[in-house]
Amino acid sequence: MNVHEYQAKKILAQYGILIPQGGIAYTSSEAKRVAQKLSSRGPWMLKAQIQSGARATGHFIDHDAGGKGGIRLVTQISNISYEAAQMLNNTLVTEQTGKSGRLVTKVYVEKYEEVKHPFYASMIIDSSIPAITLLISEVADENILTLSQQKDKILRINLQQDSGISDAQIYQILDFLALDKVYLQSFHDFFGKLLFTFINLDAQMIEINPVGILPNKKLIALDAKINFDKNALFRHPDILRIHEDFEENKRRRNAKACGFQYHEFDGNIGCIVNGEGLALEAMDIIQSKGYGTACSLNVKGGFDKDKIAAGIKIIMTNPRVEGILINIIGGFLRCNLIADGILEASQDVGLTIPLVVRFEGTNKEEAKTILQQSNLAVIFAENINEAVEKLLTRMEVND
Amino acid sequence: MSILADRNTRVLIQGITGTQASFHVKRSIESGTCIVAGTSPSHGGEKHLGVPVFNNVYEAQRQFAIDASVLFVPAMAVKRAVQEAVEAEIGLIVSIASGVPVHDMLEIRAMLKGSKTLMIGPNTPGVITPKEARLGIFPENIHQKGKIGIISRSSTLTYEAVLQTNEAGLGQSTVIGLGDDMIIGTDFCEPLRRFMDDDETAAVLLIGKADNAYEQLISEYYAAIDNKKPVIAFVAGEALPFGYSMGYAADIITHGRVTVADKKRIMRQSGIIVVDQMNQIHKALQELKL
Numbered sequence: 001m002n003v004h005e006y007q008a009k010k011i012l013a014q015y016g017i018l019i020p021q022g023g024i025a026y027t028s029s030e031a032k033r034v035a036q037k038l039s040s041r042g043p044w045m046l047k048a049q050i051q052s053g054a055r056a057t058g059h060f061i062d063h064d065a066g067g068k069g070g071i072r073l074v075t076q077i078s079n080i081s082y083e084a085a086q087m088l089n090n091t092l093v094t095e096q097t098g099k100s101g102r103l104v105t106k107v108y109v110e111k112y113e114e115v116k117h118p119f120y121a122s123m124i125i126d127s128s129i130p131a132i133t134l135l136i137s138e139v140a141d142e143n144i145l146t147l148s149q150q151k152d153k154i155l156r157i158n159l160q161q162d163s164g165i166s167d168a169q170i171y172q173i174l175d176f177l178a179l180d181k182v183y184l185q186s187f188h189d190f191f192g193k194l195l196f197t198f199i200n201l202d203a204q205m206i207e208i209n210p211v212g213i214l215p216n217k218k219l220i221a222l223d224a225k226i227n228f229d230k231n232a233l234f235r236h237p238d239i240l241r242i243h244e245d246f247e248e249n250k251r252r253r254n255a256k257a258c259g260f261q262y263h264e265f266d267g268n269i270g271c272i273v274n275g276e277g278l279a280l281e282a283m284d285i286i287q288s289k290g291y292g293t294a295c296s297l298n299v300k301g302g303f304d305k306d307k308i309a310a311g312i313k314i315i316m317t318n319p320r321v322e323g324i325l326i327n328i329i330g331g332f333l334r335c336n337l338i339a340d341g342i343l344e345a346s347q348d349v350g351l352t353i354p355l356v357v358r359f360e361g362t363n364k365e366e367a368k369t370i371l372q373q374s375n376l377a378v379i380f381a382e383n384i385n386e387a388v389e390k391l392l393t394r395m396e397v398n399d
Numbered sequence: 400m401s402i403l404a405d406r407n408t409r410v411l412i413q414g415i416t417g418t419q420a421s422f423h424v425k426r427s428i429e430s431g432t433c434i435v436a437g438t439s440p441s442h443g444g445e446k447h448l449g450v451p452v453f454n455n456v457y458e459a460q461r462q463f464a465i466d467a468s469v470l471f472v473p474a475m476a477v478k479r480a481v482q483e484a485v486e487a488e489i490g491l492i493v494s495i496a497s498g499v500p501v502h503d504m505l506e507i508r509a510m511l512k513g514s515k516t517l518m519i520g521p522n523t524p525g526v527i528t529p530k531e532a533r534l535g536i537f538p539e540n541i542h543q544k545g546k547i548g549i550i551s552r553s554s555t556l557t558y559e560a561v562l563q564t565n566e567a568g569l570g571q572s573t574v575i576g577l578g579d580d581m582i583i584g585t586d587f588c589e590p591l592r593r594f595m596d597d598d599e600t601a602a603v604l605l606i607g608k609a610d611n612a613y614e615q616l617i618s619e620y621y622a623a624i625d626n627k628k629p630v631i632a633f634v635a636g637e638a639l640p641f642g643y644s645m646g647y648a649a650d651i652i653t654h655g656r657v658t659v660a661d662k663k664r665i666m667r668q669s670g671i672i673v674v675d676q677m678n679q680i681h682k683a684l685q686e687l688k689l
Binding site for chain 1: 497498499503505508537538554557562581582586613636638675677
């Protein structure tokens with residue numbers, strides 16, 4: 001689960017990490033007021049608050065934004081509201097958002113901090129070790145992805161939960177960044193606090209891109225991204241409270257409310273499966289036939305007929321969807337519940353597009369009987385490959 | 400032989416009195432699993448489904464010399480349950496619940512290091528040796544006793560894999576769901592090592608998926624060992640667009656974006672037979688002429 005930059009920074013500040021002074025603004029005039037309060041003469045940073053990286057190199061698509069990205073340095077107070085207006089209520093597309101981008105509803109106004117030697121730092125869980133891994137790179141903001149393939153461009157330090165960061169590890173970081181040993185204390189302080197935050201809040205990732213060094217040698221977080229483990233939020237009600245889910249689309253929120261996972265893609269086939277592996281398998285086969293998946297609903301663990309019906313309706317009412325593929329291997333989940341769900345959903349919203357079902361496992365025959373007696377135009381298949389083929393054939397006829 | 404569990408494995412159920420546990424324990428007992436004890440706080444001294452219940456693992460272990468424990472406890476209680484089982488030196492833990500916090504898993508992996516315990520899961524259907532032992536929630540009616548070992552990173556695709564071995568007429572020696580979660584107790588390597596030493600297993604089927612580096616680890620392992628049986632693999636998720644939720648850091652961890660196609664290439668280079676679709680598995684198995 002992600003939070004916005006300004007929220008992440010506030011959290012870091014609570015743990016004693018330095019951040020630039022700043023304030024949030026929902027309108028352009030508010031942005032100007034915040035800027036004036038922060039500093040009488042600037043410059044200021046103006047930052048679009050969407051939960052995505054690479055905002056600086058992104059572009060706006062709804063209305064003209066002067067050809068600039070979502071992170072801007074503003075030197076004149078008179079330009080603040082003008083630049084803020086270009087970003088607000090405009091959709092920002094970055095290399096991490098996908099084509100549809102994210103709507104900017106607020107901007108974060110910060111006092112510009114003069115720093116030297118900005119660098120990239122992040123902590124993330126490397127699951128294959130497993131360990132909390134600290135990543136350091138010289139280049140902030142540039143293409144870190146390309147750098148990641150070159151071994152010596154990124155320093156990796158594996159940390160354990162109980163042992164903290166050692167002086168030797170800090171020396172390693174200073175050496176890597178070609179910095180003098182006088183920074184030992186401030187680096188120790190910064191990364192010690194970062195690790196403490198990471199562990200204490202059940203973070204899966206904290207990314208500071210970049211960290212800057214202030215004239216007094218202290219380190220400051222000029223940007224912040226935190227990803228929290230959703231399975232550990234029961235330990236952090238304060239974070240759950242600040243989480244805004246309106247960045248997620250409505251269908252996804254509805255699916256979540258039913259207890260199911262829901263993802264959208266660029267194709268036109270809607271999939272309903274029970275299990276992540278089955279979802280991936282269906283997508284792979286659909287792609288191998290030259291088609292694409294529109295959305296995928298995972299009803300794993302479902303046992304409530306009404307929730308299953310509500311989930312199926314999400315797929316049936318998605319305007320992208322031109323055909324539905326249902327692949328269920330009943331184990332814990334009983335196939336007949338899915339059949340009941342299909343019936344209920346069809347009665348509510350109508351079934352006007354081809355629907356192919358493959359049932360296997362617990363109560364398979366019972367499920368088939370329910371659908372056969374319903375007079376719904378459901379097509380049956382014995383395995384997933386056959387199901388995809390039958391669906392594509394029917395969709396072509398419908399065209 | 401088989402690996403991890405057979406009809407003589409003495410099994411403990413942690414959290415035996417829960418609804419899900421009760422449903423599956425009953426099925427496991429009916430299919431021959433030797434379930435000797437269960438634990439449930441404050442139910443010690445009672446009997447549940449004919450099985451004696453203890454307050455803690457230590458007491459059960461002292462009386463029954465437990466070989467394996469299946470955890471039906473909820474996700475937030477998994478860390479403590481594992482700790483109890485590790486302290487009692489139980490050789491195998493199978494943890495069913497999904498949603499164990501990642502930081503708990505880091506602590507669990509630290510506990511397991513240097514211990515006598517091998518952990519399967521969390522978020523797994525479990526371990527099954529057909530007709531002998533069912534440790535978990537597998538639909539046992541689809542399994543056939545045979546000679547293919549299965550190790551899978553995806554719960555539901557495990558069932559598809561089982562059906563493929565049936566279609567090939569070869570059945571399964573033991574089936575292991577490693578678990579769907581980001582950090583799991585054991586990756587492919589240790590179960591594969593045991594399959595290589597198991598007389599009843601003639602070949603091994605691996606089911607991998609898009610995230611993580613486990614497929615690279617098993618490729619390195621397989622390339623390095625001398626005593627090899629054939630290994631067939633399928634990796635799901637070729638069509639999945641790259642996940643951006645974790646930003647740059649996630650890509651750096653994997654040294655750039657490792658796609659499913661990359662994984663398949665690495666596996667093939669190590670001598671593993673890789674199929675592109677699940678339904679090609681039975682043919683690939685038949686071609687081994689086992």
